Amino acid sequence: MTERTAKRDAVLDVRGLNVHITSDDGELCAVADATFRVHDGETLALVGESGAGKSMTALAIMRLAQSAHIRLSGEILLRAGGGGAVNLLALDPLAMRDVRGRLVSMVFQEPMTSLNPVLRVGEQIAEAIVSHEAIGWPAARTRALDMLRLVGIADAEARQRAFAHELSGGMRQCVMIAIALACRPRLLIADEPTTALDVTVQAQVLALIRSLQRELGMAVLFITHDLGVVAQMADRVAVMYAGRIVEEAPVRALFESPCHPYTQGLLRSMPNAARVMRGRGIAPIRGSMPSLTRLPRGCAFHPRCERAEPGRCDGDVPALDSVDDQRAVRCWRWREPALAATEVA
Ligand SMILES: Nc1ncnc2c1ncn2[C@@H]1O[C@H](COP(=O)(O)OP(=O)(O)O)[C@@H](O)[C@H]1O
Ligand code: SF4
Ligand SMILES: [Mg+2]
Secondary structure (H helix, E strand, C coil), X not given: CCHHHHHCCCCEEEEEEEEEEEECCEEEEEEEEEEEEECCCCEEEEECCCCCCHHHHHHHHCCCCCCCCEEEEEEEEECCCCCCCEEHHHCCHHHHHHHHHHCEEEECXXXXXXXXXXXXXXXXXXXXXXXXXXXXXXXXXXXXXXXXXXXXXXXXXXXXXXXXXHCCHHXXXXXXXXXXXXXXXXXXXXXXXXXXXXXXXXXXXXXXXXXXXHHHCCEEEEEEXXXXXXHHHXXXXXXXXXXXXXXXXXXXXHHHCCCCHHHHHHHHCCCCHHHHHXXXXXXXXXXXXXXXHHCCCCCCXXXXXXXXXXXXXXXXXXXXXXXXXXXXXXXXXXXXXXXXXXXXX
């Protein structure tokens, strides 16, 4: 989207991705016209309230959003290895299975649902390796043990023989990360990987993902609803609302001068010691995210937006405009002085 990012080849280049779902309540577009890139060694955070379409975006990239009720369109280009880009949406299921785990891996919010309860965790990591590489079980088991050590599991030799239910939540998430990274993928998708963990374990898991990213040079798509986590993890941020990306910016610019009223609202609703000390408490955004089957006309945020202009904001959907070579915003009024790059702290 931006000049800076266009000059470098991205590992992941998502263009005009749509996820249409036919549900009992009717048709909905869980992801509408999503366009973004993630580069080697870079973390793009995808942020927004629950129901924004973040997980659907991730599942579409992994081609795990597969059912007769779900229709994907657009392009998901993956540039990994020497060749050109591959459109993941055009791959047959067998080729996609090879991409999953080897080139692109995903870590989910709740590791217990992704781990096999009857297989020892060391074996699960080894299985991920033998399924993608021409390597025997003994060598895979040795690498699995190395992975457990790499993700900081104490007494890895004994723990490799544990079952998932014998480990703490934090340790299970570290095992999931070990499985995800066992084949050194080019892209890691982490979908709220620390939401179920307590604060200290969360900090350890975030630090682990950062250090492994540096070590392996991976691109990371980090999904969260928590702006505190965004501040710690992201290089760039894409803010999603009701299925659409509404703002994209480098992390510092987004926190210092958000352009979109929704981003401004998210920042105002974030607990922040400095704001409280200045006597400016938390101000939640009024209302809640609409159901995607009954989206408001025009800008879907207009019923909650303090800047909404009747006759304009409830007309057509605003386009994603470039603010500068690094930023973009989807709002009819972003150029107006009262709205442009507002400081919210
Ligand atoms: N299987 C499904 N059937 C119908 N609607 C779905 C299904 N999965 C997701 N959705 C819709 O997609 C929206 C986005 O979901 P999701 O991507 O999980 O949001 P997020 O991860 O941002 O919380 C949900 O609000 C819901 O309306
Ligand atoms: S388009 Fe209008 S309603 Fe939507 S965010 Fe901008 S000012 Fe608010
Ligand atoms: Mg989700």
